[in-house]
Amino acid sequence: MRGRDVTLAAPLLAAEGLGKSFAGIVALENVSLRVDYGERVGLIGPNGAGKTTLFNCIHGMLVPDSGTVSLAGHDISKLPVHLRARRGIGRTFQRIELFPDSTVRDHLVIADRVRHGEKRFWLDVRRHGTPRPDEMQRSDEMLALFGLSELADEPIERLSLGQCRLVEVARALMTKPRLLLLDEPSSGLDRAEAAALASTLFDVQQRQGVAILLVEHDIELVARFTTRCYLLEAGRLLRAGPTAEVMASDEMRAAYLGSLPVPT
Amino acid sequence: MGLGGAAPAKNGADVSAALELRRVYAGYGPFRALFDVNLTIAAGEAVALVGSNGAGKTSLARVASGLVTPSEGSVVVNGRDLTRAPAYRYARAGVAHAPEGRSVFATLTVEENLELSIHRIRGRKGLKAGLEQAYALYPILGERRQQLAGTLSGGEQRMLTMARVLVDAPRLLIADELSLGLAPLMVQHTYEALQQLRQSGVALLVIEQHVTHALALCDRVVILDRGTPTWIGSSEQARTRLQTVLHSPPTSN
Amino acid sequence: MFANIGEDIVTAVLQGAPPGTVYALVALGFVLAYKTSGVFNLAFGAQAYASAVLYFKTHAEWGWPVLPSLAVSVFVLAPLVGFLLESLIFRHLRTAPPVSSLVVAIGLTIAIPSIVDLALDFQPRNGQIPLGIVPNGNSVYYPVFDLYSFSRDELMAMGVATAAMLALAAMFRFTMVGLKMRAVVESPRLTELNGLAADRISISAWMLSSLFAGLAGVLIAPRFPTLAPGRFFDIVVVAIAAAAVGALVSLPRAYIGGLALGVAIALFNTFIPRWANDHSWLRPMQNNITPALPFVVLFLVLVFMPGLRRARFAADPLAGVDPPPRSTVIPAPISASEIVRRTLGTTLLVVTLIVLFTRGDSAFLYLAGQGAALAVVYLSITIITGLAGHISLCQGSFAAVGAFTTYQLAARYDTSVLVGAVAGALVAAAVGALLSVPLIRLSGVWIAIATLAFAFFFDAVMVKFSWTGAPSGVATGDLVVPRPVIGPWDMASDKSFLAFLLAVLAIATVAVMLLSRSTTGRMLRATRGSEIAAQSIGISPTRARVLAFSLAAGLAGLGGALLVIQQESVNYDTNFAPFAALFWLVLVVTFGARAPEGAIAGAATFTLFDKVVLQGTFIGWLLRSPDRVPGLLPVSPKWRLVLFGLGTIQYASHPEGVLEMARARRNRRRAEDDDHDDDHVELALEASV
Structure with a gap:
């Protein structure tokens, strides 16, 4: 550097x-x-x-x-x-911007993956895109930090507004801003x-x-x-x-x- | 809960009531927002609606202006049952609703926004006079008459909404968070306008975060909690009561 | 010499005026519909077709005089169509995103003409066109400066278009009607709070624009060689180019845009052949430039006119009043009944295949093969629409790229068609990637229209080169493509090639499923859900879009190649033309674009529904005798278009399609049994609206 x-x-x-x-x-x-x-x-x-x-x-x-x-x-x-x-630079939005049809964990894993991501397309396809152990661990830690562990596999449509705000912040933090x-x-x-x-x-x-x-x-x-x-x-x-x-x-x-x- | 019946009815006779909600249940699709709401607003009476976020205040305002049709119960406006009627019938019966947030047509100019309601009430002949009246109330709107309302600032949009309502001369005004995010001077201005309306005999249903403003303006206070009125009383009684209710954390599931 | 050129220019302007008027007329109608209903009404052409057919029926076949025919077709039928469209369909789509209404309009483009044909027992035939509405309209001419003579029909159309433009512009400028219509488009709720009956205003807006569509239909029909819905659709796309010049909201500019387009085409027609004499590079293109002009204009306007691009649909501030769409994903554990259902489904599929291979007659084998190849094409819609959330209307062109590549490689270099198919897929993917670059700044409806412009450009120009369509320069059925031979397997028979196609389809299906679950798939889905949120975590929207388009184009190219190998010839007009490919999208979207099942069911429906259901084969098989099939059957194959065209209506509320919808409903019922606690959702909702 x-x-x-x-x-x-x-x-x-x-x-x-x-x-x-x-x-x-x-x-x-x-x-x-x-x-x-x-x-x-x-x-x-x-x-x-x-x-x-x-x-x-x-x-x-x-x-x-x-x-x-x-x-x-x-x-x-x-x-x-x-x-x-x-x-x-990470951010949250005044009018909540989450990904519909995704679970709480999906939000964190995708953010994490963009950061640490699998760069090679075919390797990734072969792996089915399931979260790797290290991804699970990092997202688990973040979920615990925000008290969202229980809701990990809930689709965001079932969350309250306050919980949605937490997911937004957690997603932003997963990119290690x-x-x-x-x-x-x-x-x-x-x-x-x-x-x-x-x-x-x-x-x-x-x-x-x-x-x-x-x-x-x-x-x-x-x-x-x-x-x-x-x-x-x-x-x-x-x-x-x-x-x-x-x-x-x-x-x-x-x-x-x-x-x-x-x-x- | 039937608390509405126990409320001090000011003018007594129901026929003269500007608005009457009887055992109203309402919601959005599968979600219930209001449960067993009874509320009467007499002609010329000012009622403040108070409650924490998500208590159903906005939903109640929407039922009162016909935007949301109750699933049970009935809504009576000036003695006429309008429960299943579309919202424009409410407006024609004298209910004006200034909804929360942006409530102007962003793609129309300031003048076109005003023309829409003035034309309905006063016809083509009264259009000019009506516009002049609105611009006299809020000169800045006159300066921006050809500007798209969507490009106005938040405060100016509120002025436009208020101008529409004031020229309308309704029997009941439902004001949902009218002062939200306004500069202090504007808030004061807005409340002076509401006070004037009240003195000219317009009934008010006011939803307001700044409770002192609301209490100063209104005769009666309704506290809404989780979709149900839990307390109805005079402003004086409310002053003492509110401090405890507002600041106790809501029970969450 | 200059006088000569001047004369030529004047002649070209005069020549261009009548077709320009047609464009102007339709462009005016399109802008009217867009302004007053907020809907990007591609079905405008279908509405025009309905009136034109009724006018032809009553006037030409039943011998009614002009006035009653005109009255019935334009002043009764057209507003009635508008009334029905508004009250039954579009009223319920007011708060839906614009793309949903666009998809519904595409469905109606397919369904309405078929309904009209069925109801009036009409079959488009060459030369069956109505006469104009003035007597001797096409035989009395009025010369202008001795350069060009206008027919009465042309003068009539020009007069009506000009009068309509002035009248409509005046209506919007001087009356409250136009203002009210614009208010309803932005927010019906807010309009009602102003004491105005939104439904009534909306109905009258639709009746007005529909009336205009009918009028345009009757006036322009005499110009066509055949009264066919495709012609009207083509004109609408050209008219959108004209309307786009006026940013889709200005009536006078749409009028001028239409005329200018007509004149420009005439000028090109006059001068390009002369330039081509001097510049040899122009020669191969001289016949193609003019038909492509409107689509090039439309594409360029979309890509380069920032005002139009940013013309955002102002969101209804009171949209929250309507019930929210329910979540489409309710996770449910795989229950016993689900396992039983899946086992049954798989068994049914296997049995069907066995029956097909052992007992199926040649017609069925052929149709099944065609279905399998088409399913590969349809899977590309699963990627682009289901996964990435874009409406692409040029998948037919991508498939054609694959098909032509295979044909050219086989015909010129004697390459194996399988190598050709792979090459075709790669070329198509490259075309898709290139196309997606200028589209990067567009969104939603504009992507759909830009891809439509590309499809028409491809249709008008690209097909006709010797290195695409044919040495003859025209794509017809005589472009023969051989069947492949792999080692000992000769796939000349439909049966063996069907087996091969099924294997390819299986691989493609698995590939699409893997893609959907991969990181790339997740990124595409995230971008579909919220582009700005996806960007905020570092996902490149450019990369996502280029990837989605090239993958989808590649798969479509592969499918197109397989289809022409299966059919043993390239049949561009029947298979890949833009209007034909619209029905693909309709089918996949109706069944569900989010999962491969939708694509496969769509392809099966496309090829087999007519034969199996509509012709009564299935009922005959059930009743054990073809003689006992009820007299109702066979019914016209047009019912297929009606049924699935109307099927898109549910897209707005259920973008996941009928298959997924049924599954979600089952899961939800199960989920609700053990979860009655919706309170937290309700509170969140209350706070967020």
Whole structure:
């Protein structure tokens, strides 16, 4: 690995000066963002602030009009989604994207196989594609981590929304990402489920050391889960810094206060 | 459960009720979402519907506007039984529903969205006046009248929905998470609009995450749990009651 | 000289106007249907055919005057067809993905003409075409500048097309009707919340577009040599090219696109022969360029027009109101009854084969062989549609590639046909891979249309070269292909070749099953389920698509080669033409594209259903005497088209097909017995909608 030395100092993810507009409406304007190895970073802002657009630019679903995205010092701005995934960006989706007609384990095995995969087509066909022992072991570990062991052979159609979210995260983690993008993981979950998800995520993050960039409406969850966060409004970066500081800022109050859940 | 019968009926006579759900069971295909729901909303009354995620609030709203046909029980709107009627009959009977999430035609322009409902209510002659009224309420919609509604921001889409409803002048407005994801100023604006509607005699069924807003607006509160109303009472009573209910973790299977 | 060229151009423009009008008329109708119903209505041609046939029957055969004939066929039958299509079929598909409605429309393209033929006792015959609707329409001419003379029929069609375009455009611009129809297309539920009766609007939209189809059918029928459904389908595909120029939603642009296409073809016809005199490389192509033009235009528009490509169907925000589709996989342990059933099935198959080989007459052996070869082709649909989730309408062309390769190798180089078949499969796979590259950015319906354009391009151009079709340049039945000889086995007899074909089919079936379970299969299925999620875990969508297309094309090529070896000649028009190959998809999808059984059952049905069921052989065998077969039988083979064409209707709710559906239902019943606890699903559902 030549170039490793050169890039060691670079942050894991660096988005520089991203801009994007749709049909003349500016969705992102000169937004820069940085995530270090193993860090938990939040991205907050009211609806229409451009959070999802920013996310999609990082992930590769959208090509920004301006700016660059680099991962561990390498410019990945021009790479398609699947190559960014192979370089270590995993993600979940706000509107759950699972593979219908597949079991929970199928989801994990396929993700694992893309990573470790059988490259030779005919060997693979001969093997019937059944999970190998090492694949079973890795997927078993992941299932246990998320408390999904019991549901391994259930088709995802029989899972609850909260369980589906867990499968999505587990699938993303099976590709051994360096950076995990979580797009509103608590949407559609009730408070108890959201809290359970947050603690599982925290657990997993501690063990795997993966960096997490979290988009979330639930401010409490962001406050508890992240160390640093970015506040976006109307496509512009309002404030960035340690989560507690951002949460206490005037900008935050201005952008968010009225829509905070009512304290009890 | 029959809690609806025990609820304090404000205006007494059933005929004047804007909406009446009698022993309603409903669901989607094989999945049951509502069980034995009794609920009466008197003319001009404002009711808040509260409950945790998955409690059936949205399903109840859909039954009340005819989007979902109950499998059992009946739905009476302004004294007329519309249980099996299609949703447009509800709309014509004065039930306006602002559904959760996007509720505008993304492929039509702002103006076309408004024209659809204004034309039905006021005819061709009233079209112009109706549009002007809507743009007076929300000037930004006037600026964007030729823009496709799908390209509006979330807040602007809500404004469009509200404009449609306000010009409509319904007898009952069902507002499902109207303030979800809106900037604080917009939330305030929306609630002022709802308050105005209420003062002009429109009955409201409000589903809202921000309970304080809902309590300030409504006379009565219905708590829904797992598809059934478990508690009905006044806003004052609800204030104390809610804190315990909302924050106890739901029993899951 | 320039004056001369100018004159030629004007002549070509005038010449191109009448056919251009036909394209414009159908393109307008297609856009109308798409705009007001959201359905990519390939059955538009079938609807036009229905009215044209009724008009021919009443006017030409029964001698009715023009007006009553026109009234019955265009103003009664056509709206009635639209009414039935909407209320019985498409109303229930409103929330289904666009690809489902497309498949149903393809099924209807097959079924409606057969229903019409059966109901009116009509048989397409050469020269049996209706006259135009104006008296002496094809004999009175009006010259323009002494360059070209328009017939009355042509003028009539041009007048109606122009008037219709203006009237429809005005309707959409100035009345609420058009607005309401567009609203219903996006979300019937939201329309109802606005107090508008969605069903009524939708019905009137369908009746209007169907009326237009009928009108177009009656007006364009006089231009055809034969009144045949295939002709109408061809015109629809050309019209889609014209409509695509207007991004499928602009009526004036569809009109102009249609005219421009007609004029462009006329210009090509005028000038290419002259250029060919100077440029020898043009000569072999000069006859092929013009018929291919619309399909090339359509393909290029699809691939290069980003607006059209991104024209996403706005999702209905209230789609969640409808009951969700139930899971198709309910795992169930293999129970005793399942074992019994499988054993019985296998025994039945073995007995059938034994009977076939020992007692079957030559006709049956021949049909069974044909079925086995076709089953290999159909397995390619299992891969491309069942596994990868794409609708490909050019599997016939891939099969033809295999067939022509085998023929050419055998005829020119005396290569063994078995080597030829393998070579054919490889060439077809290469063609499939090449074709898939420009399609990479397309999705769903657009892939189907692009492959259809390719099939028609192949049909118009590729078949006619000396190195594909024949030295004679035209593909007919005289392209003889020999049967193979392997060592001591001469497979000249149908029986021995059937045995060989069954062995190949068995290997192909196992290969498809292995593929489906392999990593590659899993990746294809994942990409089918959620392309963006598949990408997010590192699966390359490009690789998945190229792989799916080349595997499917290769298998189709192999099957095509086997089919022509079995038939001992290449019969392109009967076997591989685009319209003929539509029925393949219909059959496989009806039986189930997700598993090989569907392909095999489909092929058996294609070859044997007519002989065994419709002609009464099976009932005769059951009753032990052919004389006791009820007088009802034999019935027309067209019933096969009706039955399975309509069979696609269930595709929307059950994309897994009838075979799988029955199995899932059995499993579900068993699963529900020990699991009544649906609460968690219900809560998840409530939260997600």
